[in-house]
Amino acid sequence: MMSDEMLASQVLEGDLCAFEELVNKYKKSVFAIIYRIIGQYQEAEDLSQEVFLTVYEKIYQFDVSKKFAPWIHRIAVNTTISALRKKKKVMNLSFDETYIQTLDNSPVNSMGDPHQYYERKELGAFINEVIMDLPESYRVIITLRYQMDYNNGEIAEILGISKENVEVKVHRARKAMRKLYMQKAERKGDTI
Amino acid sequence: MNCQQAENHIYQYCEANLSPELCLLLEEHLKTCENCRNLVELTRMENAVLKDALALDYLDDNFTRRVMNAVSARSMASTMDQKPVSKPRAKRPYWYLATAAAIVLLFTAFAPGIYNNLFNQDSQMDVAIKDTARNQETVDKALEIARQENELTGDAAQFGSAAIQSFDAGTVTEYTDNASSTGTNETQHYNNQNNSPASTDQNAPVQIAMIDAPNAEILQDTNGNTRSADSSVAFKTASPNRYRSYAVSVTDSMEDYSLMPVDLPNNYVLEKSLNADSAVVYIYSEINSNQAVELSIEPYTTATSDILTLAESDINSAKESTAQPLPQQLEVIIEYENTKYLVKLKSSLSNEELLKLVKEIHLGEQ
Known part of the structure; x- marks a missing residue:
């Protein structure tokens, strides 16, 4: 089976079937990244299409000695951020410290056995x-x-931030996510 | 270890990414803390369900077909416009390689003499060449082709006083121009009768080219003394898929993006992008004239505030002025997303064309 990098080389030679294979392989992950940032189905689909067209046009810039996946996912992130900028005029993709501080008000550790409250x-x-x-x-x-399933180093490459920064941000994102679903569970009566 | 410290390490612990020392400390704490044990359990549960929870499976089945249709349509449109979708290759006349080979021959045969005769006394060129064996292979190959073409003398003469060196895979060649402050035209700006060139430019080594593309053969004019209209910079690259791509990365938390020149006229073909210190250099060739344009972008800082800013009015007034000669190097400050970037252009294009080009340049994201 041909690697993604080999497929990319073939696209460069003009092989559209190789490109189609790459589209099939990456459409879900590209769409997922875009949808998670943009939050709207139709827009995410349109941007996904734009990403693949960009990939096709810029494939000569891909370094075949590197992995293809982070390269395409970086294009997906950048394309979406760029679209958001145009849409919002003011970019708002920085990590909001006040957001996490608000969520930090309640202590994390005051909880019982999670199995008691949550089924998987x-x-x-x-x-x-x-x-x-x-x-x-x-x-x-x-x-x-x-x-x-990217590791911190790969995420750092895709987002253009340091590996250490990724670790911190993953931690904060997880913490924020947990607080939110706990609040939601409380509202629904599944108090923990 | 207290609960707060434990909590900070639990994510890494659950993913087996914690150092053995911290692992021991955390496990010691877990033995005595039920809440933290529950937190570990919850984190493991989250890890187990996250992938499935995040799965999105509602992309339209026809997506691939639509993308392929769009690609085909764009390819067709590009063909009709004679503008290829993938990496465009500049058409070069057949004698091009022979010319290049001729220059290489002249250079290698008469290198010491050329150095003595070509560079004026105010300028010294330090040429450091590594991997000379591979260089020699390229030179030999070029010479062979040149002999076959029998066009040695005529075309070589076109390059006049240019000293040219070939590059090859794995070779890094640096040309360092140590022009003194009295050296002519090193960084000449439009209104330099009033403003002396940026002091940081003087005596500072100027790295003209640094190549790391395998199979790339580059012919570069090293006559940094004048960068006159005669000094042509010609590039030839054997394999487009060997291009390395760099761009100016602007990193501000998650707000990172890569900039590159956009909106250049279609007759300018991107040949190469190079990473050089804080700047990124894009090399374009103008298809019709076969002239190269070196365009570099770097973040503009206050340290470079004495560098001339070219507003459109400056360009127009300079264009109309016949009193002062127009430069072969332009520096413009272009703003993108409220951030200023210093864009430098070097070329042997006519002044008219360079001025026209500088007005077309905008920055965009890669």
Whole structure:
């Protein structure tokens, strides 16, 4: 089976079938990243298409000695951030410290046995519900880390931030996510 | 370890990323703290469900077909416009390689003499060449082609006083121009009768080119003394997929993006991008004239505030002025997203064309 990097080389030679294979392979992950940042289905789909067209046009810039996945996902992140900038005029993708401080008000450790309150399925549903309530920057970092299974180094490369910074941000994003679903559970009566 | 410290390490602990020392400390704490044990359990549960919870499976089935249709349509449109979608290759006349080879021959045969005769006394060129064996291979290959073409003398003469060196895979060649402060035209700006060139430019080594593209053969004019209209910079690259791409990365928390020149006229073809210190250099060739344009972008800082800013009115007035010669190097400050970038252009294009080009340049994200 041909590697993504070999497929990219073939695209450069004009092989559209190789490009189609790359589209099929990456459409879900590209869409997921974009959707998690932008939060709207139609817009995410349009931007996904734009990302693949950009990939096709810029494929000559891809260094075949490197991995293809981080390269395309970086394009996806940058394209989406750029679209957000145009849309909002003012970019708002920085990690909001006040947001996490608000969530930090309640102590984390005052909890009982999680199994007593959550079934795995139920926990998954809670997470799914709150994920879109997180700031975009937290959503994208959680998506890259847990959905795409990127390690901190790879995320650092995609987002252009340091590896240490990624670790801190993943931690904050997880903490924020937990607070949100706990609050949601409390409102629903599943107090923990 | 207290609960707060424990909490900070639990994510890494659950992903087996914690150092053995911290692991021991945390496990010691867990033995006595039920809340933290529950937190570990909850984190593990989250890890187990996160992937599935995040899964998105509602992308339209026809997505691939739509993308491929769009790609085909764009390819077709580009073909009709004679503007290729993938990496465009500048068309070069057949004698181009022979010319290059001829220059290499002249250079290698008469290098000491050329150095003595070509560079004026105010300028010294330090040429450091590594991997000379591979360089020699390229030179030999070029010479062979040149011999076959029998065009040695005529075309070589076109390059006049240019000293040219070939590059090859794995070779890093640096040309350092140590022009003294009295050296002519090192960084000449439009209104330099009033403003002396930026002091940081004087005596500072100027790295003209640093190449790391395998299979790339580059012919570069090293006549840094004048950068006159005669000094042409010609590039030829054997393999487009070997291009390395760099861009100016602006990192501010998550707000990072990579900048590159956009909106250049279609007759300017991007040949290469190079990373050089804080700047990124883009090399374009003008298809019709076969002239190169070196365009560098770097974040503009107050340290470089004495560098001339070219407003459009400056360009127009300079264009109309016949009193002062127009430079072969322009420096402009272009703003993008409220941030200023210093953009430098070097070229042997005519002044008219360079001025026209500088007005077309905008910055965009890669």
